[in-house]
Amino acid sequence: MVPDHDEAAAVRPLTLAWVSRYLEAGERVVGIEALHGGITAETRRLTIGTRDGGTRDLVLRTFVDVEQAQDWLNAEDWLNGEADALNLLTGTGVPAPGLVAVDPAAAHCEYPSLLMTHLAGRAMLDDEGLETRVPLLARQLVAIHALRPAERPREYVTLATADTAVTPKGADVAAWAAAIDVIRGSVPPYEPPYEGRFLHRDFHPGNVLFDVPPAWPEGARITGVVDWVATSWGPAWGLRFAEACEEAGGVPAAAASERLYWRVRDGLAFSEEVQLVSQPWREAGRTELTTQVVEQRLDAYVTALMDAPG
Template sequence: MISHDGAAVVRPSTLAWVGRQLRPGERIVRTEALHGGITAEMRRLTVGNRDGDLRDLVLRTFVDPYFVEHAEELLTREAGVLAQLTGTGVTAPGPVAVDPTAAHCEYPSLLMTHLTGRTVLDDEGLEARVPLLARQLLAIHALRPAQRPGEYRAWTTADAVDPPDGADAAAWAAAADVIRRPAPPYEGRFLHRDFHPGNVLFDVAPADPARLRITGVVDWVQTSWGPADLDVAHCSTNLAMLHGPAWGLRFAEAYEQAGGALAATAGERLYWRLLDALSFTPGVEWVARPWQEAGRTELTTAAVEARLDAYVTALLDALG
């Protein structure tokens, strides 16, 4: 009998498909819903064999109509990227099987190996985690895969920007004007494209904080080729909304201290930073909800919008 909670139930066709990917003599003994994801249902599947040996797999399933529509591109890309990352020194899940068009499953799905560690979204200990995040991102940018991923896509335009309620209208208008300009020239890098604390796993050892380390990076759906500034910008925006605007500003400094190179001028840096920050509107609730589920209940949509507004203003003051 499979042990699971209600949210972790795997749909029948998907369950049968997963079963065909297992080793001889293995079966699923437990399923567990993984919370904190934004775009997909995530489940940990514990698999056992006749000798009692256990291992974990992770199942990503797209059910939202938008992501179902784009699943073939997204899941095929992620499975390919995970295969390329094997043996690179950047720890990521390994691909097991993919059904990007739901030919066998109820919904498009990707089965992959499970990584140890957990996400850490608390304010406590952030000072120690930020340099680790910066060094991990630098290692990703140093990758030179045999097959280069597609060019990055901007996630917003100046005309699509929708300031949060109560935001500084003049500041947001000025910010929109910045990203209305042509994109600055850049030297391309391998981008995770969705690098932020929610996609980084830590092996936390509370008894010895000095042993804190990253055990892996997940969610490679958006991997692309583009400026390092864009990945730095995305992590910075997330840090600003999670922990306050000052941390969003500090991450770029940590990346440079780790040896990373960003755009040469303040205006170019401001472009990339705002291109990401402004892409969170409308839709801040998409990121607030999983953070609340992870225990940050004080991060209501209104609270996150207020931090995003303060961060946009801070960027204009610092780099404008």
């Protein structure tokens, strides 16, 4: 998430009163800052004035766009899922926020909301220093996939189908047709000997926080992984990043056909929301990532999948 210091970031009255219930005696909200980068919810950093004159930060996530969140039930499900995930992650060593409170059905707030602890660090969205960050990202993702909580998160689901995929203008039509045929077939089995993984389901640079010493970029370290709304249990996949994950100890699906299936499904699911997903990246400073540019990159990715030997 990327802060916006210029935007008036007011929190609605009922929500602010709800937040106040979870503060220590003598504490109050003294600052509010919008965090950009999300798609389905408003996210705010709340600066809390403490009794000793100091401050601490919390983060408030609120689903205000019902149409964007699909419906109230979905917003409730997502927030319950994130609350459960944050509880499961407690004590695992994965640097995730701590759950403070959740109001998934908007019983106390104007809209469904979740309050969590704030993590230090910032998202790194530029290409500089990428060669240093990729191994760190891979190791962090492998650590997430290795989690085996006593209670598993919800099972992986996808709404993307062969009929909902959107072939970008100017794309390699033959490659896309072949890719669509891949997911038109049967889904690889989810039952034993299928081995699922603990999935973040939205692991990308915008949801990973780094501390990078100004005088020593090679000393970068991950300080947090955020946005656990889509956490689930299911298959893990990727393309070039998968190589880094394997080097970090990750284990891909054994069958090439299964690896191809999940990678293709992921790419085609993204094809349905290119404009929606690319806008936050532009707001975060990557202005060159126009919808057309992202469509071209997605086409290159899908074409590479279909051209890969397996």
